[in-house]
Amino acid sequence: MKTERPVNLSLSPANFSWPVTAMASIAHRLTGMLLFVGVGFLLYILDMALASDAGFADASALLGQPLPKVGMIAVMATLTFHLFAGVKHLLLDLGIGETFEAASRAAWLVFGLTAVVTVILGAWLW
Amino acid sequence: MQVSVYRYNPDVDEVPQMRDMSVDLPEGKDLMVLDVLELLKGQDPTLSYRRSCREGVCGSDGINMNGKNGLACITPVSEVVKRGKLVLRPLPGLPVVRDLVVDMTQFYRQFEKVQPYLINDQPPPAQERLQSPEQRAELDGLYECILCACCSTACPSFWWNPDKFIGPAGLLQAYRFLADSRDSATAERLSKLDDPFSVFRCRGIMNCVSVCPKGLNPTRAIGKIRSMLLHQGT
Numbered sequence: 094m095k096t097e098r099p100v101n102l103s104l105s106p107a108n109f110s111w112p113v114t115a116m117a118s119i120a121h122r123l124t125g126m127l128l129f130v131g132v133g134f135l136l137y138i139l140d141m142a143l144a145s146d147a148g149f150a151d152a153s154a155l156l157g158q159p160l161p162k163v164g165m166i167a168v169m170a171t172l173t174f175h176l177f178a179g180v181k182h183l184l185l186d187l188g189i190g191e192t193f194e195a196a197s198r199a200a201w202l203v204f205g206l207t208a209v210v211t212v213i214l215g216a217w218l219w
Numbered sequence: 220m221q222v223s224v225y226r227y228n229p230d231v232d233e234v235p236q237m238r239d240m241s242v243d244l245p246e247g248k249d250l251m252v253l254d255v256l257e258l259l260k261g262q263d264p265t266l267s268y269r270r271s272c273r274e275g276v277c278g279s280d281g282i283n284m285n286g287k288n289g290l291a292c293i294t295p296v297s298e299v300v301k302r303g304k305l306v307l308r309p310l311p312g313l314p315v316v317r318d319l320v321v322d323m324t325q326f327y328r329q330f331e332k333v334q335p336y337l338i339n340d341q342p343p344p345a346q347e348r349l350q351s352p353e354q355r356a357e358l359d360g361l362y363e364c365i366l367c368a369c370c371s372t373a374c375p376s377f378w379w380n381p382d383k384f385i386g387p388a389g390l391l392q393a394y395r396f397l398a399d400s401r402d403s404a405t406a407e408r409l410s411k412l413d414d415p416f417s418v419f420r421c422r423g424i425m426n427c428v429s430v431c432p433k434g435l436n437p438t439r440a441i442g443k444i445r446s447m448l449l450h451q452g453t
Contacts, residue, residue, distance in 0.1 A: 098314035098322060099227060099235045101283070102378060109311065110286035111426070115375075118424040185423050188446070191439040193428040 117200035121178040131168035170211040225308040252291040268319040278367030283308040288369040288430040310372035325381040333393035338404035354400040361395035370427035376420040383416035387427035387437030394440035
């Protein structure tokens with residue numbers, strides 16, 4: 094007989110059903126990590142733009158290209174989500190939205206608002 | 220209906236396996252998942268699971284059904300079945316003794332830690348310790364827990380730190396006694412919870428609330444404990 098017991102821990106959505114509240118929490122962490130990288134990208138461009146007139150022109154030219162533009166919009170979307178999810182988390186800490194229904198609505202709202210803000214920002218930046 | 224069941228017999232199997240079985244459901248009747256388990260056990264008597272009252276009171280048959288923890292006896296098949304298939308696994312995160320039976324030791328150990336009994340150092344009155352209806356109402360939504368472990372085993376913080384994080388079930392009970400007007404050990408109870416793990420590993424993702432078969436809300440209880448810790452300023 095074996096003494097080591099197995100543990101059922103299969104985290105893929107196929108085997109464990111994650112409520113939207115958990116998805117929002119995981120996405121909050123992921124966006125936090127992505128921002129760590131994303132802010133580096135923003136600072137790099139800021140540094141380039143502040144260095145000299147030529148640097149500013151280079152930065153504008155860089156952001157005029159499609160790929161850096163998409164990168165910029167992605168960083169903005171990440172920041173937007175992280176911000177809204179953070180506000181939601183603070184409200185929960187204050188005891189607001191503690192029922193599962195309210196928390197689910199709030200989580201969907203955070204995803205929805207991020208989509209709307211990203212579309213608006215994207216249209217503005219393009 | 221196709222049923223995929225997590226099977227593990229420590230005497231025979233090296234590793235657990237998902238095994239497919241099929242079961243004929245009676246027409247025009249929505250069985251509970253426990254009824255399906257009974258039918259499967261008729262086919263294969265070696266299938267193991269816990270059960271007792273079959274009406275959601277004893278808390279024995281907590282299992283994971285198509286990804287969601289719940290009590291097999293009060294969960295209709297129609298509520299969990301996906302694309303004609305029912306997938307049954309043991310509660311996640313706890314060591315599996317056999318098939319759907321898990322070792323609940325870690326879960327009970329966390330429950331014991333919160334001293335789930337009334338502590339009062341005053342001499343007892345002649346008859347009983349009275350509460351006003353308002354004081355009694357504070358315990359609603361807390362005392363109903365049947366310790367089925369559906370919540371704690373749905374909680375990632377409990378999966379990663381089952382020895383240090385009390386878990387939703389234990390914390391709901393911790394608050395049940397913190398909120399009791401007859402209990403006089405509030406300060407001691409709080410000081411035992413005041414560390415980075417016991418309470419504060421909760422990230423408020425509400426997996427616990429989403430699965431509780433009794434509709435209880437550990438997230439709210441944990442929030443109340445947090446405010447009590449904050450006010451106490453320890």
